[in-house]
Amino acid sequence: MNPIAPSLIGQLNNNYVLWFKRSNQYVVVSEIIKDLLEVYLKTLNKSSFSEALSKHGIPKEEALSFYNEFRDFIDKANATVADSTLSTPNPKLPVLSQNIKYYSFGGFLIRFNCESLEIEKLVQPKWAHAEVNQTFNVNVTFHVFTKDHHLHLFRNNEFIGQYPIKEYHLLQGQIALQLINTFYTKTEADWIATFHASTVCNDEEAIMLIGASGNGKSTLSAVLMASGIDVLADDFTPLLAENKEVYRFPSGISVKEGAFSMLEDLYPDFKEYPLYKSTSKDVTIKYIPPIKDLKTGNSHFPCKKIVYVKYDPNAESSLTKVGTEKILETLIPESWLSPLASNAELFLEWLTELQCYELTYSDNTVAVSIIKELFER
């Protein structure tokens, strides 16, 4: 098989999604582009490509121009990016101060030992609702510390990874992955993706909410939860290969200061939740505890609906159907997708089953009605 050709091709309506194994990149193209690309990959050089196209009335100059564009495209589609999380071999776990906290998730006891309070604040606020005093029968212990300008993560005294300090969201993501692996007895290879998305569910299915940071997806999740809707995951939604279902990630829901006064009306004890503040970003944040956890809520659901969420105070709230291709433009670059071919194939299959929507909302009550109605469709 041609190593630079897409390894997988999936169809979405009139378009095709190409997957390049070498780079783990996806490209959405029209049918005619896909066909021209296949000719390009089949022909050996410029002149044979031009000759193949000339038989169908495409002028030589135009064909040569296409050839150059396809060559450039194939280069980009296969280009790999440097991984900033590469680690030095076998770093050792130093003796850390006894800055330890325990968290309970549906029978799993997780122990965090962070080097400092600053690091603790980096990784733990979203779990504050699950903190317990119990210190025995620990399932997993995490150690987090800084060394050589990197945050280091150990799990049960085993080195997991190191992450540049400014990319601390990668440490948070790795901890999130380690937690779901613990909760569901999985490894990274078992997951198709971990989406940068919030997900809500009823007793039968899940609806994923996506959108650029600041679009209001977490705030909407909090509003939906106040109306009794179960929030399966906030910010981090894992999709399992085995059943192509999304799994519960029982973190607190992060909400920003701009939404505080509105949420105080919905959550009677909202003022009691701890405040986390960033002086540099001038952003204040709180975490709302989820209403269900691993014990009280189902752990996984099929998810066949994705809603691109956009809060716009000047717009009339509305839900419109959009193509999956449009959703991919936000979903893929914001998420981790497994580089394994078997998982990429399942991802393409999952895409074909999706119904995608765009929700513009200004009114919370209307938005809640729209999502509730969407569960019925």
Next chain:
Amino acid sequence: MDKKHTNDEITRKEALQRMGKYAALTAVGTFLILNPKTAQAESPPPIGNKAAPTSNTLETDSGIWNKK
């Protein structure tokens, strides 16, 4: 789902027949390459009363982020 590996027979006749019609409208440059994250990540939230780590904190040899 119409999914296939590209080592299948390609160059479909009907597709080629359409090329003449569509070629003038085709711009390869409109490809949008979608690149997923190479590692699991979460949105960077603010931390405590401290500013989120920045590149400046990386460059200094003192301070909480650069111990050891």
